[in-house]
Amino acid sequence: MPYLITAIIKPFKLEEVKEALRAAGVGGLTVSEVQGFGRQGGKTEVFRGAEYKTEFVPKVKIEVVVDTSQAYKMVDLIAEAARTGKIGDGKIWAVDLERLMRVRTGELGDDAV
Amino acid sequence: MIRTKLRRLKQKDTRKLIATVMAGKMLGLLLILGAMKGVAWYFSSQASAAPLVHQAAVKVSDQVSAVNTVWVLVTAFLVFFMQAGFMGLEAGFARSRETVNVLMECVFDTCLCGLLYWAFGFAFQFGNGNGVIGHQYFLLHGMTPAYGTTQVSFLAFFLFQFAFADTASTVTSGAMVGRTGFKGDIIYSICVSGFLYPIFGHWAWGPGGWLGNTMGWFAGLVPKGIVFRDFAGSTVVHTVGGVIALAGCIALGPRLGRVFKRDGGGPLPPHDLTWGAIGGVILWFGWYGFNPGSTLSAMDWQGIGRVAANTTLAACAGGMMAVLWVYPRSKKWDLGISVNGFLGGLVAITCPCYWVSPWGAVVIGLGAGIVVPLGIDFMEWMRWDDPIGAVAVHMFAGIWGTLSLGLLATGQYGVPTATGADTSTVVRGLFYGGGTGQLQAQFIGSMTCCVAVGGVAYLIMCLIKLIPGSWTLRVTQDGELEGLDLHEHGTAAYHVEFGQGMTYTAPPNFIPNGAKTNGAEEKTPVSTADSPEDVPV
Numbered sequence: 001m002p003y004l005i006t007a008i009i010k011p012f013k014l015e016e017v018k019e020a021l022r023a024a025g026v027g028g029l030t031v032s033e034v035q036g037f038g039r040q041g042g043k044t045e046v047f048r049g050a051e052y053k054t055e056f057v058p059k060v061k062i063e064v065v066v067d068t069s070q071a072y073k074m075v076d077l078i079a080e081a082a083r084t085g086k087i088g089d090g091k092i093w094a095v096d097l098e099r100l101m102r103v104r105t106g107e108l109g110d111d112a113v
Numbered sequence: 114m115i116r117t118k119l120r121r122l123k124q125k126d127t128r129k130l131i132a133t134v135m136a137g138k139m140l141g142l143l144l145i146l147g148a149m150k151g152v153a154w155y156f157s158s159q160a161s162a163a164p165l166v167h168q169a170a171v172k173v174s175d176q177v178s179a180v181n182t183v184w185v186l187v188t189a190f191l192v193f194f195m196q197a198g199f200m201g202l203e204a205g206f207a208r209s210r211e212t213v214n215v216l217m218e219c220v221f222d223t224c225l226c227g228l229l230y231w232a233f234g235f236a237f238q239f240g241n242g243n244g245v246i247g248h249q250y251f252l253l254h255g256m257t258p259a260y261g262t263t264q265v266s267f268l269a270f271f272l273f274q275f276a277f278a279d280t281a282s283t284v285t286s287g288a289m290v291g292r293t294g295f296k297g298d299i300i301y302s303i304c305v306s307g308f309l310y311p312i313f314g315h316w317a318w319g320p321g322g323w324l325g326n327t328m329g330w331f332a333g334l335v336p337k338g339i340v341f342r343d344f345a346g347s348t349v350v351h352t353v354g355g356v357i358a359l360a361g362c363i364a365l366g367p368r369l370g371r372v373f374k375r376d377g378g379g380p381l382p383p384h385d386l387t388w389g390a391i392g393g394v395i396l397w398f399g400w401y402g403f404n405p406g407s408t409l410s411a412m413d414w415q416g417i418g419r420v421a422a423n424t425t426l427a428a429c430a431g432g433m434m435a436v437l438w439v440y441p442r443s444k445k446w447d448l449g450i451s452v453n454g455f456l457g458g459l460v461a462i463t464c465p466c467y468w469v470s471p472w473g474a475v476v477i478g479l480g481a482g483i484v485v486p487l488g489i490d491f492m493e494w495m496r497w498d499d500p501i502g503a504v505a506v507h508m509f510a511g512i513w514g515t516l517s518l519g520l521l522a523t524g525q526y527g528v529p530t531a532t533g534a535d536t537s538t539v540v541r542g543l544f545y546g547g548g549t550g551q552l553q554a555q556f557i558g559s560m561t562c563c564v565a566v567g568g569v570a571y572l573i574m575c576l577i578k579l580i581p582g583s584w585t586l587r588v589t590q591d592g593e594l595e596g597l598d599l600h601e602h603g604t605a606a607y608h609v610e611f612g613q614g615m616t617y618t619a620p621p622n623f624i625p626n627g628a629k630t631n632g633a634e635e636k637t638p639v640s641t642a643d644s645p646e647d648v649p650v
Contacts, residue, residue, distance in 0.1 A: 012370075012594040012595075015370060043599075044603070045599070045603050045604045045605070046602075046603035046604060047604055054608075
């Protein structure tokens with residue numbers, strides 16, 4: 001069964017992660033701009049001299065579907081590319097996909113990766 | 114619906130009601146019109162009864178100052194409005210993470226430039242002095258009712274020239290978008306709007322300036338009587354701005370992550386082409402102050418008409434040519450290059466706009482439409498990162514425009530004066546049988562600008578780079594990756610607001626009710642105050 005890997009990373013790390021995945025032979029991925037908080041918490045912003053706490057910081061979410069045999073390797077790969085060592089580097093998780101279909105052909109499972 | 118309404122219309126009493134209402138409305142309208150007519154008649158009869166002596170006593174010559182001052186003020190306002198164009202264009206062509214920085218740069222620069230120009234910039238540029246620098250009118254001391262022989266209110270002239278200085282100083286930031294620290298920005302802006310622009314401006318436009326009057330050391334290289342001419346500032350404003358931008362761009366280096374074409378990359382995409390294009394058109398609109406206003410005289414009525422028309426034609430030709438130039442390459446109708454193209458046409462026509470014919474203006478615009486895309490390619494090839502094309506548009510097209518005067522000046526026009534056109538000495542280009550004299554003078558002026566201003570600007574940029582700590586030219590790597598908006602200005606241009614994502618926080622040293630803050634500062638007060646009951650379902 002294929003795996004869905006979801007990674008929340010720092011926005012400016014997207015390019016490096018994408019290149020790393022592409023070099024490892026990943027054929028496609030989905031990216032979205034998201035906001036949230038974790039240990040990094042929010043951050044302070046200012047407007048006309050007043051300080052504001054924004055509780056959510058912008059992140060990038062990457063979703064990539066990979067072959068079962070590749071899943072753990074890909075998680076490591078993303079972590080390596082996205083790591084700065086500072087707080088707020090993000091998280092990665094991988095889950096089993098019960099059903100996966102390529103829309104154009106109707107292929108199922110690993111064939112549809 | 115409609116059918117029921119129609120049916121109702123057929124009923125007799127409905128029709129009667131409508132007729133009554135309409136008749137009432139007509140009656141009211143007639144009453145109002147009648148009253149207006151009556152009032153107008155009353156006042157006009159009063160006015161015509163009054164003696165007209167006062168009006169008849171005003172001579173045409175007395176009105177010259179008023180007419181010229183109004184003209185210069187109106188065009189000064191237009192030139193000032195170009196700041197809005199720069200804000201739109203630069204912000205639109207930049208990435209969203211540096212939008213606030215670009216806007217702030219323009220706003221801050223304008224304020225800074227106004228004060229510096231008042232304190233000493235204007236004195237350096239338009240005060241009497243020697244061929245190199247003026248030293249009169251510091252803090253506008255000792256001003257006369259009208260500036261020089263212009264018959265324009267001194268302060269209106271000052272305002273007009275401030276708007277020009279502001280334009281030059283804003284151009285510089287264009288090629289430095291996205292990686293310049295704001296403190297470094299302040300330092301170089303002081304140098305540009307306080308010294309570089311006014312001093313070069315004095316050379317070309319100031320009283321006794323060496324380029325505009327005697328050609329100084331280069332007097333032997335041009336025929337007698339021919340001097341460097343720059344009507345509205347292809348060199349003085351745009352090449353100066355462009356060459357400083359280039360100096361800054363080289364000193365800074367490219368933005369992080371910028372890969373150039375010959376390394377297999379390409380430009381980082383703009384984030385808002387709507388504002389990019391609108392900003393460009395606002396600049397075009399502002400140019401109707403920039404060029405026609407530079408006559409400083411509405412009495413030269415043929416002159417201002419010619420300049421305005423030439424400005425338009427060059428812009429049209431430039432935009433058109435640039436699009437057609439890149440079309441074969443991409444097979445797409447490119448908005449970005451068309452905006453840069455018409456701006457290049459505007460920059461190019463700025464110097465020769467008074468002395469060329471509409472045909473000449475079209476040729477100059479077409480030339481600019483080729484110079485700009487070639488300039489952008491050149492910058493890419495040199496691995497110089499200019500996010501909005503400021504160097505290609507302002508420096509390269511500025512040089513082309515300055516030289517084009519030496520080719521296309523028709524030999525019919527001289528200089529505008531306060532009371533009308535003065536054609537006692539005309540400007541004639543190579544193609545109109547004037548020989549190469551004017552072209553040589555233009556070349557000397559343009560190269561002087563590139564070498565002198567460019568050299569000094571590069572030196573200044575490199576010196577600012579050497580400053581340790583936060584006053585250096587380039588922002589830290591972390592700051593650049595985070596984006597200049599958040600890092601330098603503490604706010605993003607485009608907020609996504611999730612519920613109460615933004616909440617006011619108390620100052621850091623504020624402790625509510627004397628509670629201890631044992632490591633709990635990071636908790637925000639609002640998240641605890643929000644109990645589930647408060648959330649509307």
